[in-house]
Amino acid sequence: MSYPASLQKLIDLFTKFPGIGPRQAARLAFFITKDENSLAESLASALIQVKEKTVICKNCFRTMEKNLKDLLVCSTCLSPGRNKTIITIIEKEADLINLEKSGSYNGLYHLLGGVISPLDSDSPRKLKLREMFDRIKDILEGQGQAEIILATNPTTEGDTTALYIERVLLPLKNKYPRLVISRLARGLSLGSELEYADETTIKSALDNRTQRT
């Protein structure tokens, strides 16, 4: 005894998503077969719509809404109020949204689309690293200066990725001494307690302490 063919196909497709194993895929598929609120139809049309109405910005690789002028560059990259010589390198779209929410950044972004994983030797090729390098070189050639903020997450993989990018970009400094590479500060988060902070965070908070007159 096995599942009906159409059901098995749906299960197989769900397993293609990141973080969804065969068991959860089956659970999702059965939720569809048992559902009485036409979720299948809504989801099917939402899937088609999202592919029709969105496009990836060819500059920063964010998902953006297609617009009437058929532009392939997002509103952030085009905004005249943004400093186009500062680029923040981030892992994923959700990180970008949160950075924007802070309201304290006025430069551009570059979405890597993931991190370098020590367990997946193919991972650097899946990231938008080549595109990042070319983009930074173009800015340096045009403006003579650039600041690159490495904002990958403070995880082993995020740090590995930041280190990798740093090494790739450093040679550019010979030709363009006004290239600045920085990394988001490490320290205590708001609402955290020293009692529970890990050693690395405490060390960073001490090393990077800020002087008050």
Place this chain on the structure above:
Amino acid sequence: MSYPASLQKLIDLFTKFPGIGPRQAARLAFFITKDENSLAESLASALIQVKEKTVICKNCFRTMEKNLKDLLVCSTCLSPGRNKTIITIIEKEADLINLEKSGSYNGLYHLLGGVISPLDSDSPRKLKLREMFDRIKDILEGQGQAEIILATNPTTEGDTTALYIERVLLPLKNKYPRLVISRLARGLSLGSELEYADETTIKSALDNRTQRT
């Protein structure tokens, strides 16, 4: 700054699935926008297909393939080789498949579609309990006998559900003394070790020990 409308809609739909929160929903949606293998189209058509080609058996509530004769009862329920006076009550479809794989069962099934949750007072109404009761009564009226095997999982919620069903069915015994209600045996699983077994399992294994000669 927020997500494009079509993307937000897709995220909202993904969160309707069991076990998918807003973060995973966003991750799935971005996987779709970045995907280049037309996964969106395949998934959209698989969703429509599964709703077109499958139907819920009106007897045991399994997902079954629609057939040419437009029958609304599944092949297991119709099979002449199956003992129609034995019904195993199970939580979900994946449990059924595994029970069938064992090859040691020849009766019918009844899918509850979940368990009674102490935290959700509405949960009994979501299950196919009314239908289960009517089905068992029909069998008893027709055949004068029935065995009900309670095969909910050995979890707090599964046990609560089994206990609830037992109480619901017990009054039927007055009229039909040949109604047998049983529960799947508890004991040590194959490959497990006494050293690591929990107390409840050891107690069950002792209480239900089987005599050899």
